[in-house]
Amino acid sequence: MAKDKDIIDGCLSGSRRDQELLYRRYSPKLYAVCLQYAGNTEEARDVLQEGFIKIFENLSRFSHEGSFEGWMRRIIVNTALERYRNRYYLNRVDDIEEVTEPEAEPDTSDFAGLEAFDLLNMIMELPPKYRMVFNLYAIEGYSHKEIGEMLGISEGTSKSNLSRAREILQKKVMILTGVTRRMVNV
Amino acid sequence: MFEREPNIDIVFRNGLKNLEVLPPADVWDNIPPMPVRTSRLRIISGIAAGVAALVSLTLLATWYGRNSNTPVLLTEVTTPDGDTRDVPLDIMEASPIAAPAGAKVITMPRTAEPAELPLLTTVIPAADEPARLLAQVQADIPAIKNQADEPARLLAQADIPAIRDQDNTPVELLPEEITIVTAGRFAKTEESPLVTLAEIPAAKTDPRFIVGASVSPTMGFSRTGEDARITGLINSERSRPTYSTGVSVGYRISDRLTVHSGIGLASMGQTITDVAIYAGLSDYYAVKSNYLYSLETATGTILAGNTDLYLTDTKDRVGTLIQGNMADPSKYNLTQVGSDIHQVFRYLELPVMVRYRLIDRKVGLNLSGGVAYGLLVGNTAYTGQGSETIMVGHTEGVNEFNLSSQVGLGMEYNVSQKITFNLEPVFRYYVTPLSNFSGAIYKPYSLGFYSGFYFKF
Numbered sequence: 001m002a003k004d005k006d007i008i009d010g011c012l013s014g015s016r017r018d019q020e021l022l023y024r025r026y027s028p029k030l031y032a033v034c035l036q037y038a039g040n041t042e043e044a045r046d047v048l049q050e051g052f053i054k055i056f057e058n059l060s061r062f063s064h065e066g067s068f069e070g071w072m073r074r075i076i077v078n079t080a081l082e083r084y085r086n087r088y089y090l091n092r093v094d095d096i097e098e099v100t101e102p103e104a105e106p107d108t109s110d111f112a113g114l115e116a117f118d119l120l121n122m123i124m125e126l127p128p129k130y131r132m133v134f135n136l137y138a139i140e141g142y143s144h145k146e147i148g149e150m151l152g153i154s155e156g157t158s159k160s161n162l163s164r165a166r167e168i169l170q171k172k173v174m175i176l177t178g179v180t181r182r183m184v185n186v
Numbered sequence: 187m188f189e190r191e192p193n194i195d196i197v198f199r200n201g202l203k204n205l206e207v208l209p210p211a212d213v214w215d216n217i218p219p220m221p222v223r224t225s226r227l228r229i230i231s232g233i234a235a236g237v238a239a240l241v242s243l244t245l246l247a248t249w250y251g252r253n254s255n256t257p258v259l260l261t262e263v264t265t266p267d268g269d270t271r272d273v274p275l276d277i278m279e280a281s282p283i284a285a286p287a288g289a290k291v292i293t294m295p296r297t298a299e300p301a302e303l304p305l306l307t308t309v310i311p312a313a314d315e316p317a318r319l320l321a322q323v324q325a326d327i328p329a330i331k332n333q334a335d336e337p338a339r340l341l342a343q344a345d346i347p348a349i350r351d352q353d354n355t356p357v358e359l360l361p362e363e364i365t366i367v368t369a370g371r372f373a374k375t376e377e378s379p380l381v382t383l384a385e386i387p388a389a390k391t392d393p394r395f396i397v398g399a400s401v402s403p404t405m406g407f408s409r410t411g412e413d414a415r416i417t418g419l420i421n422s423e424r425s426r427p428t429y430s431t432g433v434s435v436g437y438r439i440s441d442r443l444t445v446h447s448g449i450g451l452a453s454m455g456q457t458i459t460d461v462a463i464y465a466g467l468s469d470y471y472a473v474k475s476n477y478l479y480s481l482e483t484a485t486g487t488i489l490a491g492n493t494d495l496y497l498t499d500t501k502d503r504v505g506t507l508i509q510g511n512m513a514d515p516s517k518y519n520l521t522q523v524g525s526d527i528h529q530v531f532r533y534l535e536l537p538v539m540v541r542y543r544l545i546d547r548k549v550g551l552n553l554s555g556g557v558a559y560g561l562l563v564g565n566t567a568y569t570g571q572g573s574e575t576i577m578v579g580h581t582e583g584v585n586e587f588n589l590s591s592q593v594g595l596g597m598e599y600n601v602s603q604k605i606t607f608n609l610e611p612v613f614r615y616y617v618t619p620l621s622n623f624s625g626a627i628y629k630p631y632s633l634g635f636y637s638g639f640y641f642k643f
Contacts, residue, residue, distance in 0.1 A: 002468060010468060010494055014568070014577025016219050017465050017494040023214055028206035035207060049213050056220035119201040138195035139202065166194050173194065 004068050011059055023052060026069065030076050032120065036135050037080035039124050047083060051076040077140065081150055084132055114177065122172045130165035137162050219573070393604070393642035396436035396444065400608065400638025404430050406454050408484060408630045419484040422460060422501055426528060428453040430634050432535065442546065446539040452560065454620075454632065455530040458483050461504070463527065463569045464496040464520035465576065477579060480505040485529060486583030486621045488567045495578060496520055523576055524569030531584060531620075532564030541596075550598040554610065557617070560588045581621075589618045594636070604643065610636045 002021065010018030027048065034044035034051070054075050062071055123131055132151060136142045137158070142150070144158040151158070405427055408420045432450020439445060461481060477489040479497040481504050490497055497504045539556030562585070567578040596610030615631045 006468075006493075010492065011220055013492045013579070014220065014575070015465075015468070015492045015494040016576060017468055019217075019220050020214065021468070023217065027209050027213070029204075031209040032202070032205040032207045034209075036202065041210075045210050045213050048209055049216050052213075052217050056217070059220065114197070114201060116201050116205040119198050120205060120207075123198065123202075134198075139199050169198070170194050173197070 005064060008059060008062065008064075008068070011056065019056060026072055027052070029069070030072060033073060033076050034080060035120055036123050036139065037077065037084070037132065039126075039128060039131060043083070047076065047080045050083075051079040054079060077136075081132070084128065085152065114173065118176060122169055122176075125172070126165055126168060130161050130168065133158050133161040134165035134169070138166075394438045396438065396446070396606075396640050396642050397433070398436070398606075398608070398638050398640030399431075399433045400610075400636045401429065401431040402612070402634035402636040404428050404452070404454075404614075404632050404634035406456065406630050406632040408456070416484050418501075419482060419503070422503070423456045423458055423484060426455050426457050428455050428530070430535075430636070432537070434537070434539075434640075436541070436640070442543040444541045444543075446541060446554075446556070447537060450535040450537065450558075451563075452533045452535050452558075453530060453564075454533070454630070455528060456483075456485070458488070458503075458527045458529065459525075460501060461497060461499045461525065461527055462522060463524040463576075463578070464498075465494055465523045466518065466520040467496045468494040469518075478506060481527065483529060483581065485531075486581040488527060488529065488581050489579045490567075491579035492577055495523075495576070527567050527569050527578055529567050529581055530564065531562060531581075533560035533588070534563045535560050537592075539592075543598075548600055550600070552594075552596040552598055552608075552610070554592075554594040554596060554612075556592060558590050558592060558614075560590060562586045562588075584621045585619065587618070588616055588620060590614050590616045596636070601639075604641055606640045606642065608636070608638055608640060612636055 007018045007022050007025075011022060030051065031044060031048050034047040035041070038044035038047050051072075055072055058075070062068065123134065126134065133147055136147045136150065137144070144155045144162070147153075147158045148155045153161075406425050408423065408425075430450060430452040432448055432452075434446045434448030434450075436444045436446040458481065467478070477491050478493050479490040479495065481488040481490070481497060481499075483503075487505075497506075535558045537556055537558035539554050541552050541554040543550055543552055545551040565580045565584055567581060568575045569578055570576050592612050592614040594610045594612035596608050599607045599609075601607055612634045613631070614634065616629045619629050
């Protein structure tokens with residue numbers, strides 16, 4: 001199996017074959033990321049296509065110092081955010097909601113039977129503004145300040161959206177698993 | 187607020203970590219081929235070199251133009267009473283005042299009105315003049331004014347009253363000591379309201395500098411030489427249309443002779459025929475080498491840096507690092523992507539040209555000749571056409587620098603006094619070899635048809 005560096009070098013020298021190899025290798029993972037952010041398959045395929053064009057255009061800038069997959073993932077996420085920013089306007093007054101304390105949560109061991117696709121579907125069903133914040137905070141690990149800057153919203157709105165997203169997801173998870181809430185100390 | 191990360195976050199993060207979903211099949215079809223870009227550093231270096239060369243040439247030409255036209259300007263004037271004093275000279279408005287060696291300058295009389303004098307610049311009296319001038323010095327001014335001889339009258343109008351008023355004795359002047367300045371114009375200042383002479387119309391001079399840009403389609407040709415191998419390779423190659431473009435700065439030495447320099451970008455290239463190129467090799471060979479296949483050409487050896495390509499031909503030009511015929515396209519699932527390879531070389535050029543105007547009319551004719559120094563800035567080999575091109579690699583053995591000579595016969599049309607349109611067929615021959623391939627010297631030639639506009643100032 002060819003190494004990433006060899007494939008990248010091939011791409012940079014203009015090999016269409018290497019470009020396709022790169023795409024085939026990483027597109028399934030990156031398409032899953034697209035679905036997380038896009039919410040539907042049509043939007044996700046557009047994000048993937050646009051993201052890969054950017055990846056190829058900027059491939060010469062990859063310094064081989066960090067994870068190549070991580071570098072591509074950031075491009076895909078940024079592409080999704082860019083499309084989202086152009087489509088939605090989160091920074092509205094009515095978006096600023098009271099941040100509520102999270103309810104006590106069920107033990108994660110109760111969700112062991114959950115399939116990744118179930119989780120993906122739950123995220124995709126979230127309203128866009130909740131989905132974006134949840135992905136950026138819970139999956140990517142950004143802070144509320146960073147998310148605010150990325151999405152053009154306040155930190156308070158980011159926290160509020162995250163709280164609401166968690167609430168929705170918890171309910172969905174429990175419905176799906178049929179778990180009777182077992183309170184744990186947090 | 188949240189002392190511990192909520193479990194729901196962990197559930198989703200871990201659950202989605204390795205999720206893979208096959209994208210729709212047509213996404214790949216809508217992703218265009220990756221553009222192959224020239225090194226940014228190389229582009230920036232080229233532009234910087236060009237700008238530097240242009241600025242240098244312009245400064246050099248300006249410096250030369252000023253120095254070659256500037257005589258010794260007098261800033262010190264010797265007065266009749268023997269004193270010297272500085273006179274502010276407005277260089278922009280005054281004609282240059284040239285002083286013969288050892289000559290003294292006599293200032294003009296103070297007058298508020300412009301003198302109605304002929305526009306002379308410098309008059310040095312003949313050898314027999316001093317006696318007559320001295321006589322006139324001692325005579326009355328009206329009498330002198332009747333003289334037809336202008337230098338004498340000018341001298342009289344100049345310092346004669348001052349001399350006479352001061353000590354009423356004649357001033358002895360030798361011929362080499364006399365210079366009469368009539369067309370000079372000193373600036374009127376409060377400290378030195380010396381003279382106001384007649385308005386001197388600005389001399390009409392033809393523009394000396396020329397700046398222009400031109401572009402030309404070019405076609406390169408190769409000579410078959412004594413080397414049988416080179417001849418065989420050249421016979422398998424054909425010329426391909428390329429281009430040459432650039433900007434130039436010219437300086438007009440005389441009415442007919444102009445020196446040009448500038449910077450340009452010239453492209454050369456040929457097509458190597460009868461080579462079968464297949465793609466898909468990287469599926470079977472994971473290589474660490476910079477190339478797997480090579481191809482001999484008259485210009486050098488193409489190294490196929492694109493290791494996804496399999497090359498083969500029937501003329502024994504293709505070499506490979508792969509032992510034996512392991513990469514058989516019929517054995518593996520390789521796709522033929524081309525049957526020839528295009529070589530392209532790009533040169534940054536610094537020409538120095540001399541242009542002689544054979545016919546100097548509205549529609550003129552020029553003969554030009556000179557040399558151009560070329561720096562290799564682009565060296566690529568690719569296959570395919572249009573947007574469906576695949577990079578093959580580059581050519582080894584091409585000289586980084588070259589020197590070419592060129593002659594041209596141009597038709598020049600003066601669109602206006604300042605703008606000229608030029609059409610010029612140019613023949614170029616490479617003095618230094620384009621490459622040293624296997625000891626054989628390769629010197630191609632080319633024919634271009636330059637057209638462009640030039641601005642004179």
